[in-house]
Amino acid sequence: MSSSIEIALTPEQVYEAGGRLAVEAARFTGYGWMRGTSGNISEVVSREPLRLAVTASGLDKGELRAADVAVVGPRGESVAVEGVEPLRPSAEAGLHARVAALTGADAVVHVHALNAVVAGRRWPGGVLLRDVETLKGIGRLAHDDEVTVPVIRNSQDMGELGDWFEAAYDPRTPAVIVADHGLYAWGTDLKHARHVTECVEWLLAYALATA
Numbered sequence: 001m002s003s004s005i006e007i008a009l010t011p012e013q014v015y016e017a018g019g020r021l022a023v024e025a026a027r028f029t030g031y032g033w034m035r036g037t038s039g040n041i042s043e044v045v046s047r048e049p050l051r052l053a054v055t056a057s058g059l060d061k062g063e064l065r066a067a068d069v070a071v072v073g074p075r076g077e078s079v080a081v082e083g084v085e086p087l088r089p090s091a092e093a094g095l096h097a098r099v100a101a102l103t104g105a106d107a108v109v110h111v112h113a114l115n116a117v118v119a120g121r122r123w124p125g126g127v128l129l130r131d132v133e134t135l136k137g138i139g140r141l142a143h144d145d146e147v148t149v150p151v152i153r154n155s156q157d158m159g160e161l162g163d164w165f166e167a168a169y170d171p172r173t174p175a176v177i178v179a180d181h182g183l184y185a186w187g188t189d190l191k192h193a194r195h196v197t198e199c200v201e202w203l204l205a206y207a208l209a210t211a
């Protein structure tokens with residue numbers, strides 16, 4: 001836990017990120033991928049030291065305001081920013097930070113999309129995809145490219161989950177399924193991460209529909 005006040009970040013930076021996260025969360029809620037208060041979205045607001053703005057815990061993701069944002073460090077721990085009301089981050093923020101650190105992504109999306117959970121249950125060793133145009137949407141090839149979306153076990157321990165993520169993740173594939181839970185996907189910014197999430201969810205639906 002950091003008790004010191006962060007001076008590198010301004011409230012404007014944090015709340016501008018919060019506004020962008022709220023817009024994305026509303027969109028994903030519209031897709032039905034953030035039911036109840038599930039799911040979270042984050043954006044890297046500082047790389048050194050690593051700081052993420054992440055949607056605050058326990059809120060309806062379809063109704064977020066710019067101020068409904070928490071700031072966390074590399075282990076998902078709350079970081080105080082002067083002028084920013086400290087809100088509680090989701091425990092899952094720890095995995096967001098791990099994903100951002102490991103992959104270099106500047107935006108991470110976590111949704112409880114049904115197709116991700118069903119595909120993870122059907123193919124616990126990973127979901128194999130090939131020869132479909134939408135693979136280009138996640139930076140892979142439409143033909144002759146064998147793509148596996150890794151599936152890792154679920155855990156409430158974010159350190160353990162992060163270790164499994166690190167062991168399973170393929171730098172060429174910007175998504176990982178957490179079994180019996182949901183999907184993590186990432187990109188160079190929020191829009192890219194959204195496009196990746198949309199395409200991965202479509203690919204998982206396609207795999208299930210054509211299996």
Ligand SMILES: [Zn+2]
Binds near residue numbers: 038
């Ligand atoms: Zn979750």
